[in-house]
Amino acid sequence: MINNKYQFFIFLYMNEQNYPEFTGLELSPRKVDYLKFIFEKRGTVKTTEISSCLQVDPSTTSKTLNELATAGYLNHVPYRGVDLTDMGKAYAEFLVRRHRILSLLFTHYGLSTEEACAEVSRFEAFVSRNSVNKICSSMGHPMVGVCGEISHEKCFPEEHHH
Numbered sequence: 001m002i003n004n005k006y007q008f009f010i011f012l013y014m015n016e017q018n019y020p021e022f023t024g025l026e027l028s029p030r031k032v033d034y035l036k037f038i039f040e041k042r043g044t045v046k047t048t049e050i051s052s053c054l055q056v057d058p059s060t061t062s063k064t065l066n067e068l069a070t071a072g073y074l075n076h077v078p079y080r081g082v083d084l085t086d087m088g089k090a091y092a093e094f095l096v097r098r099h100r101i102l103s104l105l106f107t108h109y110g111l112s113t114e115e116a117c118a119e120v121s122r123f124e125a126f127v128s129r130n131s132v133n134k135i136c137s138s139m140g141h142p143m144v145g146v147c148g149e150i151s152h153e154k155c156f157p158e159e160h161h162h
């Protein structure tokens with residue numbers, strides 16, 4: 001039987017290999033919503049579905065999707081919509097992790113699940129990956145948040161030498 005700690009370190013190692021470098025501050029709150037929405041749909045998503053669910057007019061949606069495609073987060077699938085690139089998926093995993101760590105944190109300080117999710121959704125785009133990883137570490141790398149399972153990467157303070 002493989003113990004959990006060993007599996008956990010394999011998991012960390014794999015993620016370290018697969019995760020591109022980013023600060024977590026690359027996308028605006030609106031683009032964060034787009035990427036999380038497409039990620040949660042798991043596969044190719046129609047542009048019309050994105051614009052109706054996010055309540056954005058179709059031309060603005062197309063423009064934003066083009067910007068996300070140019071930046072490498074997603075691909076246009078002719079006649080079918082868009083899907084995430086590997087980088088887009090890795091980034092979206094971070095976005096979900098950030099939301100869940102921060103909302104779990106808020107429920108530790110008196111907010112209900114609903115209040116925490118709503119509150120965090122308003123500012124999460126401005127919290128860096130480094131801070132999320134430090135908070136995750138100080139919370140003991142929780143596996144379950146208030147709105148789903150929490151994934152982990154190398155959640156220890158990164159050293160930056162310049």
Ligand SMILES: [Zn+2]
Pocket residue numbers: 099100103116117118146147
């Ligand atoms: Zn939530």
Ligand SMILES: [Zn+2]
Pocket residue numbers: 136137141142151152153155
């Ligand atoms: Zn962690």
